[in-house]
Amino acid sequence: MARRKKTSPLEDVLDLLAMLPWWACVMLAAVSYFLLHPLAAPIQASDIQGQGGAMVGAMMQKAVIHGLATAGQHIVPLLCLAAAALSAWRRKQRQSLLTEVAQARNTDALDGMSWREFELLVGESYRQQGYCVAEIGGDGPDGGVDLVLAKGGEKFFVQCKQWKAYKVGVTTVRELYGVMAAKGATGGFVVTSGRFTEDAKEFAQGRNIELIDGPRLFAMIQRARQTQGPSTSEHRESAITTGFPQVQAKASVTEPTANSQATTRPDCPRCGAAMEQRTARQGANAGNAFWGCSTYPKCRGTRATG
Structure with a gap:
């Protein structure tokens, strides 16, 4: 399929932030402002310690930090808020697309x-x-x-x-x-x-x-x-x-076994349907039990038992 055109670094950052939930972007906006605001405070002469070249170097360093923080305390939160709006819009767009297709006839x-x-x-x-x-x-x-x-x-x-x-x-x-x-x-x-x-x-x-x-x-x-x-x-x-933590699985389905113990049936890793316990009939694992998708042969998802 066609791919997006080249973008600027600012657009790349905005797109990356928009991958987060909208509320996470709002939180980042607030946190970034409160972190940068103190650094944007005017430089006082008493803040500079030392003499001669050391004082000049310290003043230059303070000036650079002050300049970046002054701009950043407004730019970074605005960028995060723009990403929040984009994230919310994408979520709404995804749900609208899903609803529209689900309600269609073919x-x-x-x-x-x-x-x-x-x-x-x-x-x-x-x-x-x-x-x-x-x-x-x-x-x-x-x-x-x-x-x-x-x-x-x-x-x-x-x-x-x-x-x-x-x-x-x-x-x-x-x-x-x-x-x-x-x-x-x-x-x-x-x-x-x-x-x-x-x-x-x-x-x-x-x-x-x-x-x-x-x-x-x-x-x-x-x-x-x-x-x-x-x-x-x-x-x-x-x-x-x-960073993709483990997701809590859907409510497990249990079924009695021959010895009256409950066996947990996992979900298929490919389609999400319930799985059934089966025994391999051929190959290196012949005779061993495994979990197979209940929709087989439509889905061939498997899991190891135990």
């Missing part, structure tokens, strides 16, 4: 979106599933990764493709798989408003990569909107400020 609602809107929509749909989401834009050094998801201490990469004119090919999927291996991600998702080629589907088989085409994305958004409230987004978003 996948035509995905058509006509810009790449940025599509990326926001995909990110919000994963937030509603309980993931912490960082939007990195895909124009960095991470091989086209647009979103980084975190849930239960595990990291997932997402590549978004707002393509309707042609199918997403195997090159895109292979590229994401390479980044996953290099960065130690648990899994990955390639999300498109269109379709995937057969080569792409074949490559994803047996690998922890999930391909989500337009119809499946549309269904995922509808489920997410039905099962989660709008307030969930802000709660999940706040976790970004602490």
